[in-house]
Amino acid sequence: MPDSVTPYDGPVLEIEDLCLSYYTRAGEIPAVVDFSATLAPGESIGLVGESGCGKSTVAMAIMRYMGSNGDIVSGTVKFKGRDMATLSDEELRQIRGSEIAMIYQEPMAALNPSLTIGSQLIEVPMTHDGVSKEEASKRAIAMLADVHLPDPERLMEAYPHQISGGQQQRVVIAMALLSSPSLLLLDEPTTALDVTVEAGIVELIAELSRKYNSSLLYISHNLGLMLEVCDRICVMYSGEVVEEGHIDSIFSWPKHPYTHGLFGCIPLPHADKNARPLKAIRGQLPLPHERPQGCYFGPRCDFFKAGTCDQESVRMSEVNTDDDPAHRVRCKLWNSIDHDAAIPMGDAKPPAEIGETVLEIDGMQKYYEVRDTSFAAMISGKGVRQVKANEKITFRAGRGETVAIVGESGCGKSTFAKVLMGLEQATDGEVRMNGIDIGGMPVQSRSPKQLGSLQMVFQNPNDTLNPSLTIGAQIGRVIKKFGVETDPVKIQERVLHLLDVVKLPRDFAIRKPRQLSGGQKQRIGIARAFAGNPAMVIADEPISALDVSVAAAVTELLTDIQRENQTTLLFISHDLSAVRYLADRVVVMYLGMLVERGTTDEVFSPPYHPYTEALLSAVPIADPQVEKRRIVLEGNLPSALNPPKGCPFSTRCQRRIGEICDNEPPPVQFNADRHGIACHIPMEELRKVEPVIKVSDKKPDPAGATP
Amino acid sequence: MLIMISKRIGFMVLTMLVVSILLFLLLEYSPGNVAVKVLGPYSSEEARQLWLERHGYFEPLWWRYGSWLGNFINGEFGDSVRFRVPVSEVLWPRLWNTAILGFWTFAIMIPLSLILGVLAGMREGSRLDRIISVGSIITTSVPEFASTVLLSAIFVFGLKWLPGTSSMTSGFEVKQMILPVMVLIIYDFGYVARMTRASMAEVMTTHYIRTAILKGLPYRQVIMKHALRNALIAPFTVIMLQINWLLSGVIVVEFFFAYKGFGALLLEASLNQDIFVIEACAMVAVFVAVASQTIADIGYTYLNPRIRFT
Ligand SMILES: Nc1ncnc2c1ncn2[C@@H]1O[C@H](COP(=O)(O)OP(=O)(O)O)[C@@H](O)[C@H]1O
Ligand code: SF4
Ligand code: SF4
Numbered sequence A: 001m002p003d004s005v006t007p008y009d010g011p012v013l014e015i016e017d018l019c020l021s022y023y024t025r026a027g028e029i030p031a032v033v034d035f036s037a038t039l040a041p042g043e044s045i046g047l048v049g050e051s052g053c054g055k056s057t058v059a060m061a062i063m064r065y066m067g068s069n070g071d072i073v074s075g076t077v078k079f080k081g082r083d084m085a086t087l088s089d090e091e092l093r094q095i096r097g098s099e100i101a102m103i104y105q106e107p108m109a110a111l112n113p114s115l116t117i118g119s120q121l122i123e124v125p126m127t128h129d130g131v132s133k134e135e136a137s138k139r140a141i142a143m144l145a146d147v148h149l150p151d152p153e154r155l156m157e158a159y160p161h162q163i164s165g166g167q168q169q170r171v172v173i174a175m176a177l178l179s180s181p182s183l184l185l186l187d188e189p190t191t192a193l194d195v196t197v198e199a200g201i202v203e204l205i206a207e208l209s210r211k212y213n214s215s216l217l218y219i220s221h222n223l224g225l226m227l228e229v230c231d232r233i234c235v236m237y238s239g240e241v242v243e244e245g246h247i248d249s250i251f252s253w254p255k256h257p258y259t260h261g262l263f264g265c266i267p268l269p270h271a272d273k274n275a276r277p278l279k280a281i282r283g284q285l286p287l288p289h290e291r292p293q294g295c296y297f298g299p300r301c302d303f304f305k306a307g308t309c310d311q312e313s314v315r316m317s318e319v320n321t322d323d324d325p326a327h328r329v330r331c332k333l334w335n336s337i338d339h340d341a342a343i344p345m346g347d348a349k350p351p352a353e354i355g356e357t358v359l360e361i362d363g364m365q366k367y368y369e370v371r372d373t374s375f376a377a378m379i380s381g382k383g384v385r386q387v388k389a390n391e392k393i394t395f396r397a398g399r400g401e402t403v404a405i406v407g408e409s410g411c412g413k414s415t416f417a418k419v420l421m422g423l424e425q426a427t428d429g430e431v432r433m434n435g436i437d438i439g440g441m442p443v444q445s446r447s448p449k450q451l452g453s454l455q456m457v458f459q460n461p462n463d464t465l466n467p468s469l470t471i472g473a474q475i476g477r478v479i480k481k482f483g484v485e486t487d488p489v490k491i492q493e494r495v496l497h498l499l500d501v502v503k504l505p506r507d508f509a510i511r512k513p514r515q516l517s518g519g520q521k522q523r524i525g526i527a528r529a530f531a532g533n534p535a536m537v538i539a540d541e542p543i544s545a546l547d548v549s550v551a552a553a554v555t556e557l558l559t560d561i562q563r564e565n566q567t568t569l570l571f572i573s574h575d576l577s578a579v580r581y582l583a584d585r586v587v588v589m590y591l592g593m594l595v596e597r598g599t600t601d602e603v604f605s606p607p608y609h610p611y612t613e614a615l616l617s618a619v620p621i622a623d624p625q626v627e628k629r630r631i632v633l634e635g636n637l638p639s640a641l642n643p644p645k646g647c648p649f650s651t652r653c654q655r656r657i658g659e660i661c662d663n664e665p666p667p668v669q670f671n672a673d674r675h676g677i678a679c680h681i682p683m684e685e686l687r688k689v690e691p692v693i694k695v696s697d698k699k700p701d702p703a704g705a706t707p
Numbered sequence B: 001m002l003i004m005i006s007k008r009i010g011f012m013v014l015t016m017l018v019v020s021i022l023l024f025l026l027l028e029y030s031p032g033n034v035a036v037k038v039l040g041p042y043s044s045e046e047a048r049q050l051w052l053e054r055h056g057y058f059e060p061l062w063w064r065y066g067s068w069l070g071n072f073i074n075g076e077f078g079d080s081v082r083f084r085v086p087v088s089e090v091l092w093p094r095l096w097n098t099a100i101l102g103f104w105t106f107a108i109m110i111p112l113s114l115i116l117g118v119l120a121g122m123r124e125g126s127r128l129d130r131i132i133s134v135g136s137i138i139t140t141s142v143p144e145f146a147s148t149v150l151l152s153a154i155f156v157f158g159l160k161w162l163p164g165t166s167s168m169t170s171g172f173e174v175k176q177m178i179l180p181v182m183v184l185i186i187y188d189f190g191y192v193a194r195m196t197r198a199s200m201a202e203v204m205t206t207h208y209i210r211t212a213i214l215k216g217l218p219y220r221q222v223i224m225k226h227a228l229r230n231a232l233i234a235p236f237t238v239i240m241l242q243i244n245w246l247l248s249g250v251i252v253v254e255f256f257f258a259y260k261g262f263g264a265l266l267l268e269a270s271l272n273q274d275i276f277v278i279e280a281c282a283m284v285a286v287f288v289a290v291a292s293q294t295i296a297d298i299g300y301t302y303l304n305p306r307i308r309f310t
């Protein structure tokens, strides 16, 4: 080990009362206040909280890298007993990348686009261990194999853009581990990745940190992920830790109202959009310079008590349970709150009635032609090739029904949405909307009524909002375009009504998009979609770019409006927790093909399609009572240009039964009336598969669970 | 890559053809004008007709264009009206002189502006950055003729260190090159330096530079290996375009210092309506413009692996 001469066996990291600020033209922004944490060798600690609460700032401060306008105001960071603030630039450089390494949220941005992967990897051992280039290459290749990347020698010569996002993240991990660091900082390492890829990366990190005995500081806003990777967890709110402790005690007996609030926002398996709806935390994270007096969470807290909570700043108190002495909480009233009843839950709502069929998709196909301009393709005459983006899609959706389309990125979900919207035309098959085939009908030839009756909510609301028009003008234009109203006064009335519906203040009508937060923009996106009284709304990943609490609010809003207007909702998502919560029916796609469809209950319990089974296993669930069977998919999604001949899933399938999978397209077998699975495994076999998720019904006994 | 290069070159040839057609139509469409320019305004009508006849000006337009183009490609541009010698005899030496001037200008300006630009962009907002940025804005905003006058006043009339003309009458002399080169550098270096600075500053804020720093690489290596390669892609294109700028930029300088270069030739030719010299100069200028653009495009693709390997 390239460690210090005398073996050090104290904590790897000790942070004490750390205060971090950024200095901007608007003045000092105290991004983090009094942050303390200790990390033992081999231990992993998680930081969770809404974006902007200071998680990344803490990670960067540990590296003593605060950018040009940030600074450590007070407090100490000790790494293996040495105060980082006293290190010279040279000593700091020697620690960075060798003893403390970092893994970043966006692997593509973290890698240098104009250097080969190999040259970016070998620098690490060459710089820190002073080895020769040959030796460094050897180590880099071995490490690439360690992070389970295929063909390491060839990969060394590749440039970052030539490999997929998941592979890029594996390269970043390899880079971080090359010098076997004692501390690994991970800042949302899987947030930008697909669930199945995430599952693989998470397992890899766990495996390698065990192998190299690294301590982990894991930053994420995903509570489910935290449960899988961390021993201890710090919940952060507005620059402070509000609750910390062992992962089991925080998840089983949270004490802080904010932690309760977070759990109320995530669609756990027992949540139900009708009986037990999600409840968003009201209000918003205060900006660092607008924090309230007393408890920062006060204005959003359901237990707020004037005179107690809005006085002096709140200190951490010990919760003092026998099994977790380290459980601490920053709340004045934690002792008097009834924690069993504290997880917020919305009021039960009547289930929507599902009416007559609105949308009928019958054998829809969409092929793209791509021109291959490479020399080889020109010579071999294969200049034009077909991408089968959608292949024989068949399903129905009724009035008021929510149908979810799930699958990894690149599986053809968005192409499908484009065909429905008329941005692309189907190559074959029918797409009947209220009985009329619109599959070949481009946007331009659809009537205003047809356009208005089929609307879309996008993942990124910025893409569709015109930055130079007021919100009111934009919604008004849509109302006029779809012929809902023509009288300017009536239009204005309807604009205000729609703002009420999406629960935004009416004076937002005169604001410009840039004055709105991400969640508010998404509400405007929803208001716009519902402006033309649509019969059907397609929501393409509407909440995946939003924070948990905002996502919960937007989810509830969407279901409420849908219920009221009896709108059919096509919900496109890769987030199976959200899908289970929202959808009545689910369609699972893989590589442009429909592999399973059925009601949500049917799809989420056996018999499963092997791909559905793997997807279910990949979703982290923030509930310690849930037991999950682990299935990690190997390899990448095959290229749509060159799909497998038989079953599309055969290259990665964990239940592949033999040659037949590779060579013959599987038949669709029906388990129940409209529950179809496209697989060669006989239905009787599939029925025998164990459920992926098991929920034990009783809460673990407080005295029983020990870390 | 190969396909891309051949496409680019094909495009370049096409552009040249279009320009040549335009040029031909503009200057040679009516033969009468040509005759007036060649023989002078006081020539007799008969003489003009005779000259036109002899030079094939009564052939159909497309035929004339064809043979005109053929002659051009073979380097036969006709005779200069003023010098009474074939145009190529005047043109090539002049072009060579300008190339020498351009070479020295570039040889000094490019390293200078790249180094200053990189130093400034490396630490955005530092004192060095501010000095370099302000300096380059000032030098660029002074017009060439002004700096020409100013520098001459200092070095020629004030200090008497350098000669005031660069006509090289007694053979090539380095001393005579200094002032013209200086004027050109002062005018252009700020522009390239500012581009480099902007590009470098942007690269320094990227995540991959953060990665390189947090990998514990020595700062030198972060700059030399990780930042420069990306930061120099944009200035490369700009530098190639400067070659093009130089051809017109030299007119003032060459004229002022009586340097016998391409710019001065162009100026003389226009003043004297020396039609075949104008045609030749115009084609050379267009060729340089299109060729430098083509090299810039190809180079940009080569330097940028994200485009090179897709
Ligand atoms: N470079 C910066 N300059 C000014 N403010 C910043 C800067 N980086 C982050 N902040 C502010 O500091 C706070 C914490 O940010 P961050 O650490 O990125 O939070 P998180 O990682 O939890 O999303 C936020 O209010 C953010 O706006
Ligand atoms: S201190 Fe008061 S306002 Fe703050 S979290 Fe506790 S109960 Fe809520
Ligand atoms: S057909 Fe074969 S490869 Fe495809 S899902 Fe079924 S078992 Fe797996």
Ligand SMILES: [Mg+2]
Pocket (backbone or CB within 6 Å): A052, A055, A056, A057, A187
């Ligand atoms: Mg962050």
